[in-house]
Amino acid sequence: MRSPLSSAAHTVALVALVAGSLAVASCSSSSKPTTPPSATYPEPDRAAAATKLLTGPDWYRHAVVYEVNVRSFQDSNGDGLGDLKGLTSRLDDLKSLGVDALWLMPIMPTPFKDSGYDIADYQAINPDYGTLADFDALLVEAHKRSMRVMIDLVLNHTSDQHAWFKDSRSSKTNPHADWYVWSDTPSDPNVGCGTFSAQFGASAWELAKERNQYYFHRFYKQQPDLNYRSPAVVKATLDATRFWLDRGVDGFRCDVIGLLFESATACDMIPETKDYIRQLRAVLDSYPDRAMVAESTNYSSAADYFGDGKDMFHMAFNFAYGYFWGIPFSGTLSSTLEQPFLDSQSKNPLGAQDALVIGSHDVARAYDSAQSIESRWRRAAFVQMTMPGTPYVYYGEELALRPGSTAVVDNRDYARTPMVWTKAAPGYGFTTGTPWIPFGDVPEQTSVEGEKADASSNYAFYKQLLAVRRGRAAFGTGALKVLAVDDPSIVLFTRSSADETYVIAMSMDETDPHTGTAAGAALPGDPQLLFGDATLVRSGADAKITVAAAGMAIFRVK
Ligand SMILES: [Ca+2]
Ligand SMILES: [Ca+2]
Structure with a gap:
């Protein structure tokens, strides 16, 4: 299904935006104007600003x-x-x-x-x-x-093919014997949780015949949970983290990390x-950035x-x-x-x-x-x-x-x-x-x-x-203020940094255009359309917004 957003007018608005953002002189828009003449604001060097923000x-x-x-x-x-x-x-x-x-x-x-x-x-x-x-x-x-x-x-569990687990399952006395969560029965009063979801099986406990004990796994049975109550596991996983930081990685996305420790009554972020x-x-803080x-x-x-x-x-x-x-x-x-x-x-x-x-x-x-x-x-x-x-x-x-x-x-x-x-x-x-x-x-x-x-x-x-x-701090770290509009299908909010304020408008309705008023919006200046297609007009402290079906727009107002 194609939406009105594919219309030529929308495309022209987007193209005009790119030209503006690159500071390329252009008057490419030939479609009928859908917005009043825009305010203009001093445009800093966005590339330099981006470099600064990203450093x-x-x-x-x-x-x-x-x-x-x-x-x-x-x-x-x-x-x-x-x-x-x-x-x-x-x-x-x-x-x-x-x-x-x-x-x-x-x-x-x-x-x-x-x-x-x-x-x-x-x-x-x-x-x-x-x-x-x-x-x-x-x-x-x-x-x-x-x-x-x-x-x-991925710290909650390893593969059952990890050398740590192969060792751990081999006996009750090996150096990795307590690196995983073991029980004599397919349950443990100190572990009050089952598999994370039905997808991962009916039981969170799997028998390892070698040591005649069951190991705990919140996910697939090939993913035994590490036992973080073992200080050796804490050390080994933090060492692995340092290994990648030393190579120069800039950070981590940490998989299901809330599940590291289990208790009798809770298993998430205890x-x-x-x-x-x-x-x-x-550990991360001991490396820069x-x-x-x-x-x-x-x-x-x-x-x-x-x-x-x-x-x-x-x-x-x-x-x-x-x-x-x-x-x-x-x-x-x-x-x-x-x-x-x-x-x-x-x-x-x-x-x-x-x-x-x-x-x-x-x-x-x-x-x-x-x-x-x-x-x-x-x-x-x-x-x-x-x-x-x-x-x-x-x-x-x-x-x-x-x-x-x-x-x-x-x-x-x-x-x-x-x-x-x-x-x-x-x-x-x-x-x-x-x-x-x-x-x-x-x-x-x-x-x-x-x-x-x-x-x-x-x-x-x-x-x-x-x-x-890019190069606009308001989007990464600026304050959010949701503006109350007398039309419940219009999303309207501001994002503000110290120097700049943006108004973001969007319609939840995919069928009809909408016009609404945000009373007391107190926008600091007149709108300049940067992206998309809508009409925003200041009237005293109020703001009147008209947005097409499924429409969206970004304005600068300071
Ligand atoms: Ca390949
Ligand atoms: Ca766990």
Whole structure:
């Protein structure tokens, strides 16, 4: 389904924006004006501002992060598996899109029973993806381009093929005997939890015949939970963290870290887990400019992950939006859309930074969550880029990549299909061989090559949106103020830094245009349209906004 957002008028507005953001003299707009003459504000050197914002310990607050499934991104040797050399060869493409940092899904050796989230060695590279030398080369090339590299750190469990577990299961007396959670029976009064979800089996306990005991696993049985009550496990995992920091990684995305310790009554972010996270933070703080982001297992609030705002995570995913945005977008109430962001503002400590997603390796492609409605996935991304936080773009969302239908490990593989670089079947620029998993639907319609050539494409939309954020501190760290509009389907809010204020407008209604008034909005100046298409007029302290069906816009008002 195509939406009105593909209209020529919309395209012209976007193109005009890009010209403006690059300070290229242009009067390209020939469509009928939909907005009153804009105010103009002094335009600082945005490239210099971006460099400043992205340098130093707060870089992560202003960066656009891109989640890469290395296996599906770019194959360099024709074996059908993406690899580190392939990824390195695509850094310029990512830079050109507006990406500042990468998050790599697990790159360590793995039997791949859980797509790499079952690690067999914390201090090596999956040979399918290359070598440590290839990884070092990736870091060098990324840093040369002022891009950061974060990697997935999976600490709750290892693979059952990890040497630690092979040793641990061999007897009750070996040096790793207490590195995992063992019980004489398939239960333990001190472990009050089962598997994380039904997907991972009926029992969280699996018999190891060698020692005639059961080990605890919250996920697949091939993923035994580490026993963090063993000081040796704490030391070994913190050492593994240092191993990657010493190589120069800029940070970590920490998988299900709330689940490290179990108790009789609770298994998520219990006090001992928080103590470990503080130790992990201290390790990061002993290196300059490193950051870590938590995969929260509390989908309503990630406040617990931030501690006092300085001693635990730098960032945590706001899944109240990230996992559930399909719900507000299936209705028309602005308040439903705004709530997860207001909650985060009120619950999180000062200094907390949300990480914002609309897609990831764990959930359906945005195309699916949007029920294939283009204006819906675009507005979801628009919210991701304008609400407070650091956006994490899942690879391929900039192409509106369609889901696949083949599961190699489990049905999350539908969102883990190969990147589509060119329009040329059968490898589409991803591989010269046979891809490890088939492409998603209609790859010929969702290639970087094709999207780059189309000014109204999803890729162009992302690129232009990221260009608006670039060098504007208000989006990374500015205050949020939601403006009350007398029309409940209009989303209207401001983002303000010390020097600049932006108004963001969006319609939840996909059928009709809407006009509403924000009484007492007290905008500091007249609006200048920067992105999208809407009409905003100041009238005394009030502001009148008109937005098309499924419309969106960003104005500068100071
Ligand atoms: Ca390969
Ligand atoms: Ca655990």
